[in-house]
Each structure stands twice: as structure tokens, then as C-alpha cells.
Amino acid sequence: MDKRPILYSFRRCPYAMRARIFILLCEIEVQLREVLLRDIPIEMINISPKATVPVLQLNDGTVLEESLDIMNWATDYNDKHNLKKSKLNNINIHNEILNKFDNEFKFHLDRYKYNNRYDLSEGVKSKDIHRDEALKILYIVEKLFTNNNLWLFGNSPSYLDIAILPFIRQYRIADIQWFDEKMPYKNVRAWLMRFLEWDVFIQVMVKNKPWLNKDEPIFFGLN
Ligand SMILES: N[C@@H](CCC(=O)N[C@@H](CS)C(=O)NCC(=O)O)C(=O)O
Structure with a gap:
């Protein structure tokens, strides 16, 4: 099992965008799982039944399901840019x-x-x-x-x-x-x-195909 936190995200969602920018600026590496809002994977719904993105699942099982919580967690972890x-x-x-x-x-x-x-x-x-x-x-x-x-x-x-x-x-x-x-x-x-x-915004807007359980992880967050 890869130990990097898992981020469920949707590229065009403004809440997910702000979470991804914080993750990038705080130099945290996550496994990125791009989702389609009309077809949210069961793995995400199981940990966050309210089924909105972004959702961050930490290594210890903690689930952050509000963008502001993810942003605050990221700055507590490594606030490189103050x-x-x-x-x-x-x-x-x-x-x-x-x-x-x-x-x-x-x-x-x-x-x-x-x-x-x-x-x-x-x-x-x-x-x-x-x-x-x-x-x-x-x-x-x-x-x-x-x-x-x-x-x-x-x-x-x-x-x-x-x-x-x-x-x-x-x-x-x-x-x-x-x-x-x-x-x-x-x-x-x-x-x-x-x-x-x-450039940070451009990086967080790179396109990824929707995640499927069998896929190799896509890493996001370290330059
Ligand atoms: N308060 C939440 C709001 C997240 C939210 O509403 N995200 C939208 C996408 S931009 C969503 O997932 N909507 C669910 C849907 O449309 O099915 C947060 O800050 O993370």
C-alpha cells in the first residue's frame, strides 16, 4: 500500500482547485484520484458519504472532506509560503x-x-x-x-x-x-x-483521466 495521502479531486471544481494549490505550495505529495461528479467512485463514497470533492484521506485513516480543512491541514504540515x-x-x-x-x-x-x-x-x-x-x-x-x-x-x-x-x-x-x-x-x-x-495554477490544472481502481497511482504535489 502506498502511504501517501489520497486526494479525490475534480479538475474544474473551484473547491478542489484551492485544495490542490495548497497541497502543491505546501510541498505535500498525494495520490491524485480524478473523479467524475456524475460517477463518483465507491471508494470515495465509502469514506465520505456526502460525496463532494475535494476529499483527502490521510495515512491514519482521517478523512478531510471540506476544502478549507484540507488547506488548513496543508499549512499546518508545511507552510512553505506563509x-x-x-x-x-x-x-x-x-x-x-x-x-x-x-x-x-x-x-x-x-x-x-x-x-x-x-x-x-x-x-x-x-x-x-x-x-x-x-x-x-x-x-x-x-x-x-x-x-x-x-x-x-x-x-x-x-x-x-x-x-x-x-x-x-x-x-x-x-x-x-x-x-x-x-x-x-x-x-x-x-x-x-x-x-x-x-505557473502554480497552470500546474494544478493539468488534465488527468478519471481514476479507476486498477490504475497505477498518479502522484501530485511535488515539483
Ligand atoms: N464545502 C465543500 C463544497 C465542495 C463542493 O460542493 N464541491 C462540488 C464540486 S465543485 C461537488 O462535489 N458537488 C457534488 C456534485 O455536484 O455532485 C468544500 O469546501 O469542499
């Missing part, structure tokens, strides 16, 4: 913004990006209304770029940058032309583009 420090140094703004993204922003993002999957009679508004509600949260971020910082709190990505940018990437994908040409916040746009070109 991600935890970036969080603690800015704890109030960190908590406020992360909370807004994981709740309000995600709520509107889903209803903007997948508007036709929702039942309009259940209080779901039109695509543009949800886009504009999420935009109000991006305005809060835009105002944080008061100096010439490349990232929220300095010149390297902080915990908060990594925790929220995968969701802003999805927001752009909902209507790329609108985001690139009409979205009013230029700092947010430049910051997202910086993220998409970041």
Missing part, C-alpha cells in the same frame, strides 16, 4: 471576504452561470440580476487594491487570494466577453488574469 501567516495577519478582512465568497458570491454565481437549471418560480432571478449581485462583492475586493500590490496583501498570493480566485474564474467563464470587456473593475480583472497565468 499562507497561514497571510491569513492571521489580516484575519478580520480575511474572514469577512472568505465568508462572503463561500456563501453569497457562490449563491449568485451558481444562479448566474447555471440560470436555466433553476426554477424561476422559486425566487431565482434572471441571469443578469445574479451577475450584478455577485458584482457587488467584487467591488469590495476592487477597493482592496489601493496600492500597487499584485495580490490582495502583497506581491505573492495569500491564503485569501487562493481561496476566492477559483470562484472568480468561474464567474468570468459564465460570460467571458462581458467580463473581459464590460466588467467595471479593472484591478479585479487584472488580478484574475495574473492568477490564470500563474
Whole structure:
């Protein structure tokens, strides 16, 4: 049995993206098991019946089934890039913004990006209304770029940058032309583009085929 922790992940999931970035930056090597959301392997459901990705299974059998738990575990293990420090140094703004993204922003993002999957009679508004509600949260971020910082709190990505940018990437994908040409916040746009070109982001987005039990392990996390 390979002793490296097992990460169940889905390449395009923003929660799984932020977990993979932390694993890479904290130089932890895991066995990566790419899953399809419509066909989650029984091995994952057995350890995490709520069946959302990411899930990290540690050597001692501990199962982490929330992306933030995986990120915090990674920084406790080997915080090579001072991600935890970036969080603690800015704890109030960190908590406020992360909370807004994981709740309000995600709520509107889903209803903007997948508007036709929702039942309009259940209080779901039109695509543009949800886009504009999420935009109000991006305005809060835009105002944080008061100096010439490349990232929220300095010149390297902080915990908060990594925790929220995968969701802003999805927001752009909902209507790329609108985001690139009409979205009013230029700092947010430049910051997202910086993220998409970041070599770490490019590495965590390498494609892997869905895992099957008989497969040789795919290792992820050490350069
Ligand atoms: N709170 C969880 C949320 C994870 C989550 O919702 N992941 C989505 C994919 S992006 C998922 O697995 N959805 C299950 C499904 O669509 O069947 C976390 O932070 O890890």
C-alpha cells in the first residue's frame, strides 16, 4: 500500500482547485484520484458519504472532506509560503471576504452561470440580476487594491487570494466577453488574469483521466 495521502479531486471544481494549490505550495505529495461528479467512485463514497470533492484521506485513516480543512491541514504540515501567516495577519478582512465568497458570491454565481437549471418560480432571478449581485462583492475586493500590490496583501498570493480566485474564474467563464470587456473593475480583472497565468495554477490544472481502481497511482504535489 502506498502511504501517501489520497486526494479525490475534480479538475474544474473551484473547491478542489484551492485544495490542490495548497497541497502543491505546501510541498505535500498525494495520490491524485480524478473523479467524475456524475460517477463518483465507491471508494470515495465509502469514506465520505456526502460525496463532494475535494476529499483527502490521510495515512491514519482521517478523512478531510471540506476544502478549507484540507488547506488548513496543508499549512499546518508545511507552510512553505506563509499562507497561514497571510491569513492571521489580516484575519478580520480575511474572514469577512472568505465568508462572503463561500456563501453569497457562490449563491449568485451558481444562479448566474447555471440560470436555466433553476426554477424561476422559486425566487431565482434572471441571469443578469445574479451577475450584478455577485458584482457587488467584487467591488469590495476592487477597493482592496489601493496600492500597487499584485495580490490582495502583497506581491505573492495569500491564503485569501487562493481561496476566492477559483470562484472568480468561474464567474468570468459564465460570460467571458462581458467580463473581459464590460466588467467595471479593472484591478479585479487584472488580478484574475495574473492568477490564470500563474505557473502554480497552470500546474494544478493539468488534465488527468478519471481514476479507476486498477490504475497505477498518479502522484501530485511535488515539483
Ligand atoms: N464545502 C465543500 C463544497 C465542495 C463542493 O460542493 N464541491 C462540488 C464540486 S465543485 C461537488 O462535489 N458537488 C457534488 C456534485 O455536484 O455532485 C468544500 O469546501 O469542499
